[in-house]
Amino acid sequence: MAALDPENLHASVLLSETIRLLEPKPKEVFVDATLGMGGHTKALLETEATLRVIGIDQDDEALRAAKERLSGFSDRVQFVKGNFADIRKYAERADAILADLGVSSLQFDSETRGFSFRFDSPLDMRMDAESDALNAAELLQQLDEEEIANIIYRFGEERFSRRIARRIVERRNAGNPVSTTRELAELVERSVPRRPKEKIHPATKTFQALRIAVNRELEVLEGFLKDSVDILNPNGRLVIISFHSLEDRIVKQSFLKMSGRCQCPPRLPACQCGAEKLVEIMTRKPLIASEEEISMNPRSRSAKLRAARKLA
Ligand SMILES: C[S@@+](CC[C@H](N)C(=O)[O-])C[C@H]1O[C@@H](n2cnc3c(N)ncnc32)[C@H](O)[C@@H]1O
Ligand SMILES: [Zn+2]
Numbered sequence: 335m336a337a338l339d340p341e342n343l344h345a346s347v348l349l350s351e352t353i354r355l356l357e358p359k360p361k362e363v364f365v366d367a368t369l370g371m372g373g374h375t376k377a378l379l380e381t382e383a384t385l386r387v388i389g390i391d392q393d394d395e396a397l398r399a400a401k402e403r404l405s406g407f408s409d410r411v412q413f414v415k416g417n418f419a420d421i422r423k424y425a426e427r428a429d430a431i432l433a434d435l436g437v438s439s440l441q442f443d444s445e446t447r448g449f450s451f452r453f454d455s456p457l458d459m460r461m462d463a464e465s466d467a468l469n470a471a472e473l474l475q476q477l478d479e480e481e482i483a484n485i486i487y488r489f490g491e492e493r494f495s496r497r498i499a500r501r502i503v504e505r506r507n508a509g510n511p512v513s514t515t516r517e518l519a520e521l522v523e524r525s526v527p528r529r530p531k532e533k534i535h536p537a538t539k540t541f542q543a544l545r546i547a548v549n550r551e552l553e554v555l556e557g558f559l560k561d562s563v564d565i566l567n568p569n570g571r572l573v574i575i576s577f578h579s580l581e582d583r584i585v586k587q588s589f590l591k592m593s594g595r596c597q598c599p600p601r602l603p604a605c606q607c608g609a610e611k612l613v614e615i616m617t618r619k620p621l622i623a624s625e626e627e628i629s630m631n632p633r634s635r636s637a638k639l640r641a642a643r644k645l646a
Contacts, residue, residue, distance in 0.1 A: 435551070
C-alpha cells in the first residue's frame with residue numbers, strides 16, 4: 335500500500351479504516367456511491383494502481399470538484415451524475431462499494447445553497463439542484479403544521495419541534511412564509527429557550543432535519559443497501575459511514591437481516607422480514623473516529639462506520 339496523502343486525512347472521514355475494510359486489490363472495480371470531492375476515491379486509487387472506480391454523486395458541483403481533484407486518474411474513474419438509489423443502473427457488478435452519507439463540506443460551506451445558517455441564502459438544501467423535488471422553503475410552504483413538527487422532531491431530535499412548526503405556520507398564514515436561511519435560523523432562535531451550556535447553534539437540529547427530509551435521505555437507504563449486496567461479487571465488501579442515529583439504525587438492521595438474523599418483532603409465528611444469510615458482518619460494533627481525527631475534523635464526531643462482506 336502506498337502512503338496516504340495527508341491532504342485527504344483532514345477531509346475524508348475514517349479514511350484509513352475505510353481503505354482497510356474495502357481491501358482494494360489489483361484490477362478490482364469499486365463503486366463510490368457518494369463521491370463528494372473524491373477524497374476516499376483518491377486514496378483508493380493511490381493505494382491500488384490498477385483499481386477502477388465508478389463514482390456517483392447527485393450533486394453537479396461535487397462532480398465538478400471531484401473531476402478536477404481526480405484529473406490525474408481520469409482513465410480509472412467513471413463519473414456518474416445520479417442518485418445511489420439507482421445504483422443498479424450504474425454498475426452491474428462491483429468488488430466493493432462505499433457510501434459516506436450526508437452532506438459534503440462543499441455543500442455545507444456553500445454560501446448560496448441553503449445548507450447552513452452561517453450564510454444568508456434562499457432555503458433550498460437540495461443536493462441535486464436540478465431535481466424537481468421540493469426544496470426546503472417549498473416544503474415549509476406546503477406541509478401542514480404536524481408534518482413539519484414531525485420532521486423536526488424525528489430527523490432533528492429537537493424537543494421544541496412543535497413550537498418551531500407553529501411559528502413557521504403562523505408566519506406563513508400571515509403571508510410572510512420563511513424563505514431564507516436567516517429567517518429560519520432567527521425563527522428557531524426565538525422559539526427555543528436559551529440553553530447557556532449548549533455549544534451548538536439552536537438552529538442546527540432544525541436545519542439537519544429539513545435537509546434529511548428534502549433529500550429523502552433515509553427513504554432510499556435500505557433499498558440501496560440491498561441492491562449493493564446484490565451487485566457485489568462473492569467476497570465483495572460494503573462500507574457505510576453514517577452521521578445520524580436513524581441512518582445508523584437502518585444500516586445496522588439491514589446488515590443484521592442480510593446476515594440471516596431475523597428482525598421481526600418477537601412472538602411473530604413465522605419470519606416475515608425476509609432475513610437471508612447473504613453477508614458476514616465485518617464490524618461487530620461500528621467504528622468511530624479517534625479523538626485525534628475529531629479534533630482535526632469535527633464532522634467526524636458523529637460518524638459510524640459499518641462494513642459487511644458478501645458470502646462466497
Ligand atoms: C460526505 S460527502 C462524501 C465525501 C467523500 N467521501 C470525500 O471523501 O470527498 C457525501 C456526498 O454524497 C452525495 N450524496 C448524498 N446522498 C446521495 C444519494 N442518495 N445519491 C447520490 N449522491 C448522494 C452528496 O451530494 C455529497 O456530495
Ligand atoms: Zn424475520
